[in-house]
Amino acid sequence: MPYSTLLVELRNSIALVTINRPDKLNALNAAVIRELGEVTALIAMDDSIRAAILTGAGPKAFVAGADISELGECDSARARVLSENGSLIFRRLELSHKPIVAAVNGFALGGGCELAMACHFRIASENARFGQPEVKLGIVPGYGGTVRLPRLVGRGRALELLMSGAMIDAQEAWRIGLVNRLVSADQLIPECEKVLRTILDNAPLAVAGCLQMVDKQEELTLDEALALESRRFGELAGTADFREGTGAFVAKRKAGFTGS
Numbered sequence: 001m002p003y004s005t006l007l008v009e010l011r012n013s014i015a016l017v018t019i020n021r022p023d024k025l026n027a028l029n030a031a032v033i034r035e036l037g038e039v040t041a042l043i044a045m046d047d048s049i050r051a052a053i054l055t056g057a058g059p060k061a062f063v064a065g066a067d068i069s070e071l072g073e074c075d076s077a078r079a080r081v082l083s084e085n086g087s088l089i090f091r092r093l094e095l096s097h098k099p100i101v102a103a104v105n106g107f108a109l110g111g112g113c114e115l116a117m118a119c120h121f122r123i124a125s126e127n128a129r130f131g132q133p134e135v136k137l138g139i140v141p142g143y144g145g146t147v148r149l150p151r152l153v154g155r156g157r158a159l160e161l162l163m164s165g166a167m168i169d170a171q172e173a174w175r176i177g178l179v180n181r182l183v184s185a186d187q188l189i190p191e192c193e194k195v196l197r198t199i200l201d202n203a204p205l206a207v208a209g210c211l212q213m214v215d216k217q218e219e220l221t222l223d224e225a226l227a228l229e230s231r232r233f234g235e236l237a238g239t240a241d242f243r244e245g246t247g248a249f250v251a252k253r254k255a256g257f258t259g260s
């Protein structure tokens with residue numbers, strides 16, 4: 001599928017999705033948001049894609065936020081629709097049954113930080129910078145920043161970042177748990193691929209189960225979440241991959257999973 005703002009490359013069953021507006025620091029305009037929705041659907045439907053990496057073009061930015069020149073044209077009603085639409089697409093990305101990692105290669109501000117947080121986890125280059133500067137523009141984050149940031153880093157740290165609009169460097173983002181690991185810029189994509197390969201060696205239904213369970217538990221009570229986990233545990237113990245995984249362990253050989 002041709003995209004005007006994204007580069008999509010399939011590398012050995014991992015889709016490398018690059019937001020490609022480097023002259024505007026990959027800011028999220030309507031076309032980028034629409035195409036992120038399209039590529040999210042592609043990742044879900046295309047069986048040759050088993051995982052994805054999301055990154056930004058150029059050495060400077062992952063995504064420097066919503067496109068402020070477009071945003072500035074919005075009245076109240078349009079801004080609300082823009083937020084609802086983007087939020088829905090980010091949520092679809094987050095609900096993917098296939099792992100999606102954000103390779104944060106520079107500024108991840110506003111919608112960029114929110115996009116990274118909607119991915120399943122984040123790996124950053126040492127020059128990455130994070131922040132939610134929306135308060136400086138007179139708005140709150142519109143793509144889930146007030147929702148996902150406290151869940152990731154805790155309420156106090158999130159509120160400080162949200163209310164100050166301050167930028168933090170990669171080291172601080174790693175320290176507070178916003179990113180899983182830091183690597184040099186040239187190692188960013190190889191490191192993401194390495195982590196995803198480790199995940200893809202595992203039973204696909206079990207990997208999807210982890211994604212689903214961790215997402216679901218946030219809307220359930222502790223007891224409901226534990227009950228749901230037991231149910232999924234039982235279901236997966238009925239799969240061919242469970243026989244294969246346990247059999248391979250006993251036979252001291254590498255498991256060959258089929259996703260069934």
Ligand code: COA
Pocket residue numbers: 023024025027064065066067068069107109110111133134137
């Ligand atoms: N929306 C639209 N355009 C943006 C943008 C955004 N969020 N962020 C950067 N750009 C554009 C700049 O306008 C500039 O375009 P131009 O060359 O046509 O003038 C280009 O990208 C390069 O940005 P510039 O500001 O010159 O780079 P810098 O290194 O001096 O500063 C930032 C980098 C990220 C600190 C700065 O661009 C910035 O503060 N961006 C906005 C961040 C923000 O508030 N995001 C949240 C939006 S809700």
